[in-house]
Amino acid sequence: MNKKPLIVGNWKMNPSSLVDSKKLLRKISQKVSKIKKATVVVCPPSLFLLGLKGDYKGSKISFGLQNISSEKAGAYTGEVSANMLSKAGGKFVILGHSERRAMGETDDTISKKIKLALSENLTPVICIGEKVRDTQGEYLLFLKTQISETLSSVSKRDLSKIIIAYEPVWAIGEGSRAMTPRDVHETVLFLRKTLSDIYGKKEAMETKFLYGGSVDFSNARAIMIDGDVDGFLVGRASLDADTFVRIIESTV
Numbered sequence: 500m501n502k503k504p505l506i507v508g509n510w511k512m513n514p515s516s517l518v519d520s521k522k523l524l525r526k527i528s529q530k531v532s533k534i535k536k537a538t539v540v541v542c543p544p545s546l547f548l549l550g551l552k553g554d555y556k557g558s559k560i561s562f563g564l565q566n567i568s569s570e571k572a573g574a575y576t577g578e579v580s581a582n583m584l585s586k587a588g589g590k591f592v593i594l595g596h597s598e599r600r601a602m603g604e605t606d607d608t609i610s611k612k613i614k615l616a617l618s619e620n621l622t623p624v625i626c627i628g629e630k631v632r633d634t635q636g637e638y639l640l641f642l643k644t645q646i647s648e649t650l651s652s653v654s655k656r657d658l659s660k661i662i663i664a665y666e667p668v669w670a671i672g673e674g675s676r677a678m679t680p681r682d683v684h685e686t687v688l689f690l691r692k693t694l695s696d697i698y699g700k701k702e703a704m705e706t707k708f709l710y711g712g713s714v715d716f717s718n719a720r721a722i723m724i725d726g727d728v729d730g731f732l733v734g735r736a737s738l739d740a741d742t743f744v745r746i747i748e749s750t751v
């Protein structure tokens with residue numbers, strides 16, 4: 500494949516300890532160092548980031564978090580800022596994940612977070628996705644509104660600095676099924692067209708798209724080729740080193 504794939508592991512609220520996180524990272528790092536072509540990112544719970552970075556001796560894996568605050572600094576109990584992530588050596592941040600949107604995060608809040616992430620030279624991986632698919636195509640209108648409003652703080656110049664993760668909410672998590680490559684392709688095309696209307700064709704064509712939602716080594720290659728995406732945002736399957744590495748291998 501010509502593209503350099505980007506694979507982001509979203510560990511969510513796992514593993515349960517720093518010790519187990521280090522074990523998982525070590526297993527992944529032993530196997531990924533040989534894969535030249537892919538960019539690999541691990542987003543652990545924020546509490547484990549520094550411990551993992553300190554333990555990691557390689558250079559293949561980049562680190563990120565699953566969220567940052569929408570505020571720059573100050574009295575915001577429980578929050579972690581973009582600046583803190585950047586100073587800790589993080590390069591990426593997942594923003595607007597559906598699990599965070601379900602906790603009340605709005606397009607407006609996500610838009611503020613994107614701005615802060617960019618100001619710290621972090622690469623935001625911005626999640627977009629419909630909750631349900633209806634037969635009348637209402638979900639298309641939903642996606643169009645969601646991507647436009649979430650990206651409202653992103654200028655034309657900054658579009659190349661962000662990554663869109665298309666994650667249909669119904670396809671996320673254990674027991675769900677990944678979208679077919681053809682449907683991924685169609686939806687990414689629609690999202691690109693929406694970006695093209697806002698930012699221009701060239702910018703939209705150059706925007707990187709990931710797919711997320713029940714990605715596994717059995718479906719990754721087909722989605723990568725026929726779905727026309729640049730890589731994956733992987734949840735559950737990123738918690739098993741063998742599976743995660745097989746996903747990465749299948750994209751190169």
Ligand code: PGA
Nearest residue numbers: 671672712713733734735
């Ligand atoms: P999943 O999660 O791979 O477990 O479906 C993806 C995600 O939530 O980013």
